[in-house]
Amino acid sequence: MTRLRAMLYGVVRALRGAARRPVVTVLSTGAIGVSLLLVGLVALAASNVGRLTARWDRSVQMVIYLEDDVTPERARAIGDVLAGLAAVERVDYIPSDMAHRRLMETLGARRELLDGVETGFLPASLEVRLAGGVREVAAASPVIDKLRRTPGVEEVELLGDWVERLAALLSALRAAALGLALLVGGACIYIIAGTIKLGMYARREELEVLRLVGATDGFIRLPLVVEGALHGSLGAGLAVAGLYAVYHVGAPALERMLSGAALGVELAFFAPPVVAGALAAGLFLGVTGSWLALGRDAQA
């Protein structure tokens, strides 16, 4: 009970300390919030690119465009041969009208762009999903060359290149997010440590009196650590709120832009566990900053 009460007093003293220096508190949490918002933006971009590549990675990886005069029977015959290969997971025949319909769906509100265009202007195709791990092999495989020479086949396109490029972008984004997170995390710790040092300076008389009357290190440290944790988690909360605002405003426009580029994309915000993790990270940064600031200063 006594320990609990001591902790409660510590939290109350921390809140009083933060309230006594509102400008410092606002500046500190604001700086942490903006810094973490930057990390959040890069991480959110990485997360969405990740979702995108994962989706494409699971979908069609090779498209065989057929010449105009190829009958559906001939197309299915080619498909059957392909489906018999061990590296091929699935083959779908997409007639010209279905390709047109898909394009209309992808364009959505912009489908008027196709007004006046004939339904059969798109070639029929075979969409091939390769077995996992064979995309690179397929690219180098003589089967592709053979397919290209097969009568009725106009073009063979491997989508692996796109996926590879997106995967590279994703890796770069992830690396940037990690690097930025480390850099910004360090900066946040530095900001919090500075704020707590300022707080200790402002409260040096109180700390001196507390030592004189027999306060333990824990009693002296607790409010300062709580204050640091408060700054860190408030900063993280601000960053999450800011990021959500940016997402809320920017995501629909970005989705429209990407669908205009024939990339049907639905962006997503971080899942609740990730948001909770971000808040916990802010808390961690705050506590770490406080501990660094305290060092041995708060000891008797």
Add this chain to the structure above:
Amino acid sequence: MIVLEEVSKRFGPRGKEVVALDDVTLTVEEGAFVLLTGPSGAGKSTLLKLIFAAERPDKGRILLFGRDISRLRRSSIPYLRRNVGVVFQDFKLLSDRSALENVALALEIRALPRREMRDRAADALAAVGLAWKLDARPQTLSAGEQQRVAIARALVGEPAILLADEPTGNLDPDLTRDLLVLFADVHRRGTTIVLATHDLQIMLAGERAGLARAHLNQGRLEVHHPPEPAESDNVVLFPIASRAGTGP
């Protein structure tokens, strides 16, 4: 109760050291009222700091309640200090808190219930004659009243020992007399007191009352008058009539 055995303390870098205390041996019995006298820089404050473990001796032993505090672990020092009240010349009161909150600070560290803290702090302030100034900020109080608040804070935890470092340094003669009466009251209630001073008024009063006196000069203990048992049990610094005039 307080025993210093061949205690030495120096400050400053090696080669340019200043001797603060040199081979001081002193015993303060339980319930005694000892005046620690000497000119400025004689080592009085250093000696008090050693007793409440704000400094560690370079040499010698300091026994408090039979324990060698120079070997005390850092984590044990706060618990020692809860048994030693300290009063300073500059009061060390927090200006953004009321008199009551300043006194309650010494109880807050023990995590007492808020109501109990408030009651005990109010009682301590009443005991030093400030019952009607609980909510006053230190800057609105006179120097004498501020020192009383500091004494209340030092005593609210009921320590066995009260150390006072030049407590009347900022007070005029009348307030000094009032404060000495208060110290005498505290002593009568059983608290051991070590009062460091170079105030002639206090030294004379102490002499009249037969108080024990330890005199420091350039870090060396020159005179140490152990208290006579009969006198130390019943120290009266001033006649009752004088004290009657010191109330609110």
